Amino acid sequence: MPYKLVILLSGSGSNLQAFIDACESKALPNTEVSAVISNKTDAFGLIRAQQAGIATACINHKEFASREDFDCALKNKIDEFGADLVILAGFMRILTPGFVRHYLGRLINIHPSLLPKYPGLHTHQRALDAGDTEAGATVHFVTEELDGGPPIIQAKIPIFDGDDAATLAERVLSKEHTIYPLAAKWFAEGRLSLQNSKAVLDDKNLPESGVLFQQN
Numbered sequence: 001m002p003y004k005l006v007i008l009l010s011g012s013g014s015n016l017q018a019f020i021d022a023c024e025s026k027a028l029p030n031t032e033v034s035a036v037i038s039n040k041t042d043a044f045g046l047i048r049a050q051q052a053g054i055a056t057a058c059i060n061h062k063e064f065a066s067r068e069d070f071d072c073a074l075k076n077k078i079d080e081f082g083a084d085l086v087i088l089a090g091f092m093r094i095l096t097p098g099f100v101r102h103y104l105g106r107l108i109n110i111h112p113s114l115l116p117k118y119p120g121l122h123t124h125q126r127a128l129d130a131g132d133t134e135a136g137a138t139v140h141f142v143t144e145e146l147d148g149g150p151p152i153i154q155a156k157i158p159i160f161d162g163d164d165a166a167t168l169a170e171r172v173l174s175k176e177h178t179i180y181p182l183a184a185k186w187f188a189e190g191r192l193s194l195q196n197s198k199a200v201l202d203d204k205n206l207p208e209s210g211v212l213f214q215q216n
Helices: 014-025 044-051 067-080 097-102 123-129 165-188
Strands: 003-009 031-038 055-058 085-088 107-111 134-141 151-158 192-195 198-201
Touching: 003 014, 003 044, 003 067, 014 031, 014 044, 014 165, 031 044, 031 067, 031 165, 044 055, 067 097, 085 165, 107 165, 123 134, 123 165, 134 165, 151 165, 151 198, 165 192
Parallel strands: 003 031, 003 085, 031 055, 085 107
Antiparallel strands: 107 134, 134 151, 192 198
């Protein structure tokens, strides 16, 4: 049986495409994207999924009276698809504690900063405003603290003179497309887990910033 990923998104789905490509190329062996779920009917990521023959669902958060009701419907739909690992790929909803607890240890996210720096929004502009010399992305386990779960892997890029938020975002995104499927591969292989609030790879606690990705 292939390892089943369910991907949640709200936008274009470029990280979804990275997972689709990784599954097709066997960079993610014995793994499939079993479903893509969005909270927005017009998310282009749904079209990407449909073009790849992947099941899709849309659960519009505006149709629910509370965050808890929305998350309950989302949880039920994810579980219908038999998710082994839930991937947040630009899913622009803050998840309730009950939802996070239900998937604790098998729910991961990618954030466009070198966590713990710059949780939340506008990460690239914040790095520029601070005069940082580097930016990057972090894959992390999701916990009840927003963008606060233990990092798994980070990729760094230099910040050049003349960079703006848009150029940084574009270069960081190319790194996201590499490290996110890699983290999922480790999880599917049974090498990666969340234990005692720590990310553990090959039976060793990872450092607070996770593994630093090194391009071969």
